[in-house]
Amino acid sequence: MTEQFQADRTYDHVYLVFIDTAGYSTIVLSNPRDRAAHAFDLLRERMRSRLAQLAAERRCARSGVWSWRGDGGFLAVHDDSESVARDVALEAARTFLTLDLIHLRDEFARAGVGGELHLRMAVHKGTIQHTGEGRTGTIHSPDINLAAHLEKATPRDCLAISEDVYRTAGPYAQQFAPVGSHEGKRVYLMAGDGGPERAVKAWLASRGLDGGTAVHAYPERPSSEEKARLLDAASEEVLDMGTALRTSSSRLVTTERPARYRDAVRSLLRRGGVYSCFLLDPSSDAAATLARQYQEDMTRKIKDSLERFGRFKERYGAEAEGLRVYQTDEFPGFSALAVDMRRPDGLILYSSYLMGTSPYGVIEHGDMPHYLIGPAAGPVFGRIRELAESRAATGNAKRVL
Helix, strand or coil, X not given: CCCCCCCCEEEEEEXXXXXXXXXXXXXXHHCCHHHHHXXXXXXXXXXXXXXXXXXXXXXXXXXXXXXXXXXXXXXXXXXXXXXXXXXXXXXXXXXXXXXXXXXXXXXXXXXXXXXXXXXXXXXXXXXXXXXXXXXXXXXXXHHHHHHHHHHHHCCCCEEEEEHHHHHCCHHHHHHCXXXXXXXXXXXXXEECCCCHHHHHHHHHHXXXXXXXXXXXXXXXXXCHHHHHHHHHCCCXXXXXXXXXXXXXXXXXXXXXXXXXHHHHHHHXXXXXXXXXXXXXXXXXXXXXXXXXXXXXXXXXXXXXXXXXXXXXHHHHHHHHHHEEEEEECCCXXXXXXXXXCCCCCCEEEEEECCCXXXXXXXXXXXXXXXXXXXXXXXXXXXXXXXXXXXXXXXXXXXXXX
């Protein structure tokens, strides 16, 4: 720093630059500890040098790396002339993203550093209170938290700025595209390898649309091991709902070891829980419609599943009393694995079926996206729960095992 922050003083219009290594784990796992540490030291030094160079050129009063922890940290920039601090902070971040990052990747490759180097950067400004002397002191401000959270929300290899920075960005503003909001602030983004359209796409790909709810999405059906983790979390009941439940029933009688899903079901039943399965009545109109659309023997699939459920109950006897299998003539258009869904801490893993005939073939249900939701997901959780409950209560549901 060319000048220290003075003790017990409040500073306005301080620019806070946060930087984080998005590829940290790949570098740590791909290199000896000393080589990885050297790589991140190089990253820190390059950022410090870039900031120092620009601060000297523009005669900025106070700037430097305030805190750094291995793979990232934050910088504080301030001058009595706000435009000076703005230029230093934004130019340092922009140049580091579009130029220094490329050179660092080349240096990592020449030094034999494995893994991928990607960065997330964010700039916010606000008022800070400084206590203590120089960099050994402490700065306090809610704006520090906001800047840190904004960096975490930023797509990799991008630079985000808050609306507070954008309003005073001057000539830099045209390099940023409006992409959405975060914690009540409008966000503007620059992509390191493209124009405004690239920035918008990067934000949408990582953050989704504004107003979204807390939903965990998976591009295809989670593994049996991951589903078993859901069953392990159940305290009262698991509802397994589909068309034929071919996959679930097969996992209960598998000869493979370990049989993680079957063991989770058995554990649930031994602790007094209920495992309720709902599948289609093979004689229903819905089963016939699906058979035509999917061009498969739906009746045989359902009967095979029932036979496997029966084998499980026969093998484990009284232990399997909590397994309840129902048939219904209603098809809600989705499958679900629900854990204590009537409780405040319930969870539902669900996936919609892709319906309709097509000359291009049929997409298997396991290849469709799956979503894990809890009550925090809002109305969608309540609606999926209602649909699951209504299938159990209506549709001529009949217990067959």
